[in-house]
Amino acid sequence: MTHPPARLPRSAVIREVGLRDGLQSIATILPTAQKIEWIRAAYQAGQREIEVGSFVPARLLPQLADTAELVAFAKTLPNLFTSVLVPNLRGAENAIAAKADLMIVPLSASHAHSLANLRKTPDDVVAEVAKIRAARDASGARILIEGGVGTAFGCTLQGHVDKSEVLRLMQALLDAGADRVSIADTVGYADPGMVRDLFEDAVKIAGDRFWCGHFHDTRGLGLANVYAALEAGVNRFDACLAGIGGCPHAPGASGNVSTEDLAYMLGSMGIETGIDIDRLLALRTRVAEWLAGETLHGSLWQAGLPKTFGLPAQALSA
Amino acid sequence: MTHPPARLPRSAVIREVGLRDGLQSIATILPTAQKIEWIRAAYQAGQREIEVGSFVPARLLPQLADTAELVAFAKTLPNLFTSVLVPNLRGAENAIAAKADLMIVPLSASHAHSLANLRKTPDDVVAEVAKIRAARDASGARILIEGGVGTAFGCTLQGHVDKSEVLRLMQALLDAGADRVSIADTVGYADPGMVRDLFEDAVKIAGDRFWCGHFHDTRGLGLANVYAALEAGVNRFDACLAGIGGCPHAPGASGNVSTEDLAYMLGSMGIETGIDIDRLLALRTRVAEWLAGETLHGSLWQAGLPKTFGLPAQALSA
Structure with missing residues (x-):
């Protein structure tokens, strides 16, 4: 394996969010047994962080109703760091009871999007994180709390979102007791220039507590x-196998x-991910069968790895 | 329009190569009238550099047999800079006669790929460029000569291609009389780390004569x-409408x-391209009709421009 340029991180973590962000956005409801197979195969391919579901009422997201069961399975795999999404204190209590390793509380920096999707203002969500922190601390559980600032680059309802507001809310989440913060381009409005600009400032504020792009x-x-975020020093990213998920505003x-x-881009640059891409592609093939009829994405599965992928450094620098 | 970060170019040129690199790689043969409509509409959308075809024998590439006619049409559009590909001196003579503005001579840095595709070594191609330069100078024509170093990041036959060999061949092209040089990732082996590394060195060698990624x-x-190349100071890129072209090695x-x-990525970052994206998307719709049955690519056409695209700087920095 070659080494990454000095200005880029030497290693990075891909957190698989296909089982949550992916499956919640498509019509197919995957049976629990297949989700367990997915988690197991992702683990065998080297993935060590997986968001397995969301503790939301089953009537809202029946696709994710088996989240507690998936956490229980995931906890049987050594060193697998298991995340879940929780929208509020009640969800957090479920995540604590399930013994997940981390719970993500989504906050929308767009006030319009926040009111439309969460029926709360962003600052209401910050207040909820304070309650979640108190409940976590009272429980004695070691589960981490991640505050995720979404629609950080704008949104389809409100349009522009101020960078200063994103950073203010990120700081407020930390002040309210979030152990980690992350930033999401929920609707695909970001460009690399914006990302580097915002992420550099976010890392200055949050340091090691800045968790994920x-x-x-x-x-x-x-x-x-992602590349621009790497240049800003960030080295953990959410991703969905086969790029599933879509955008509710753009069929x-x-x-x-x-x-x-x-995984290919990172590996090609010599950034260590621990992922075996061949195994990952084999898993993609199976997930594609399970999700027949859904629109899948991604390029590598069609083209395959370059002949030069993973060549030792001496061959590449010769 | 917002301004790009200081480390990026303020403006960039997208050279449309769909009529050459795109059409030569697909089965559909577009009638000349539709190609002319494409060139006219691309021009009306603000594109000012178009590679309209290739002077190769019609028996090899019947799709591009009307190249001289297309150059003649393109020359009627004020300030449109018209490029053609030429594989050898004979093609160059046709390009000179047609009064194109620039002719691209492709060279493959992979010796295996060069022998398989051009039946010449890379240095044979350098020698051909010297003959082309002599012919151009003797003709008194103002047409520019671009030496394009392809398979610069590896190839499917040979695998690894040495960076030092790419830079040697680029220098050799300049020494042989190329006015411009460019670098191509012919088979999609490059990553942003490689691009920045190679392009920074290429720009050091060629300066303003480095023409295109x-x-x-x-x-x-x-x-x-592309983003990594922008960071290396390069600001001209080839692209195909709807990403047509494919890869002969990966169906x-x-x-x-x-x-x-x-155009969206550049425009979003505030890098001036002169392109009207709405017009470009309208043209894409027509080209997609003409190429019914072909696999097209790209994302923007489905999602549409962000609500925030093109907002004035004061709104974005507020």
Whole structure:
């Protein structure tokens, strides 16, 4: 394996969010047994962080009703770091009871989007995080709390979102007791220039507590945005196998950046991910069968790895 | 329009190569009248550099047999800079006679690929460029000669291609009389780390004579690679409307980066391109009708422009 340029991180983590962000956005409801097979195979391919579901009422997202069961399975796999999404204190209590490793509380920096989707203002969500922190601390559980600032680059309802508001809310989440913060381009409005600009400032504020970049590939810039985030020093990214997920505002459009293409980009640059791409592509083939009829995304599965992928450094620098 | 970050160019040129690199790689043969309509509409959308075809024997590429006619039409459009590909001296003589503005002579840095595709070594191509330069100078024509170094990041036959060999051949092309040089990732092996590394050195060698980056999106990294090239100071890129072209070694895989997605990325970052994206998307719709049955690519056409695209700087920095 070659080494990455000095200005880029030496290693990076891809958090698989296909089972949550992906599956919640498509019509197919995957049986629990297949989700367990997905988690197991992702683990065998080297993935060590997986968001397995969301503790939301089953009537809202029947696709994710088996989240507690999936956490229980995931916890049987050594060193697998298991995340879940929780929208509020009640969800957090479920996540604590399930013994997940991390719970993500989504906040929308767009006030319009926040009111429309969460029926709360962003600052109401910050207040909820304070309650979640108190409940976590009272429980004695070690589960981490991640505050995820979404629609950080604008949204389809409100349009522009101020960078200063994104950073204010991120700081407020930390002040309210979030252990980690992350930033999401929920609707695919970001470009690499914006990402580097915002992420550099976010890392200055949050330091090691800045956890993750979450990019949708809605307009094709997902991997360019990841690259810009790497340059800002960020080295953990959400991704969905086969880029599933889509965008509710753009039928047929791409979802999150695809895990396999991202693993390829990172691996090609010599950034260690621990992922075996051949195994990941084999898993993609199975997931594609399970999701027959859904629109899938990504490029690597069609073209395959370059002949030169993973060549030792001496061959590449010769 | 917002301004780009200081480390990026303030403006960039997208050279449309769909009529050459795109059409030569697909089965459909577009009638000359439709090609003319494409050139006219691309021009009306603000594109000012178009590669209209290739002077190769019609028996090899019947799709491009009308290249002289297309150059003649393109020359009627004020300030349209018209490029053609020429594989050898004979093609160059045709390009000179047609009064194109620039002729691209492709060279493959992979010796295996060069022998298989051009039946010449790379240094044979350098020698041909010297003959072309002599013919151009003798003719008194003002047509520029661009030496294009392809398979610069590896190839499917030989695998690894040495960076030092790419730079040697680029220097040799300049020494042989090329006015411009460019670098192409012919098979989609490049990643942003490689691109920045190679392009920084290429610009050091060639200065203003470094003309263009040509990226295939075979493995989804096309736009990330463009972004890395922008960081190296390069500001001219080849692209194909709807990403047509594909890869002969990977059926169904993407072709060049798509013009509309690239124009969006550049425009979003405040890099001036002169392109009206709405007009470009309207043209894409027509070309998609003409190419019914062909696999097209790109993301923007499905998702549409962000609500925030093109907002004035004061709104974005507020």
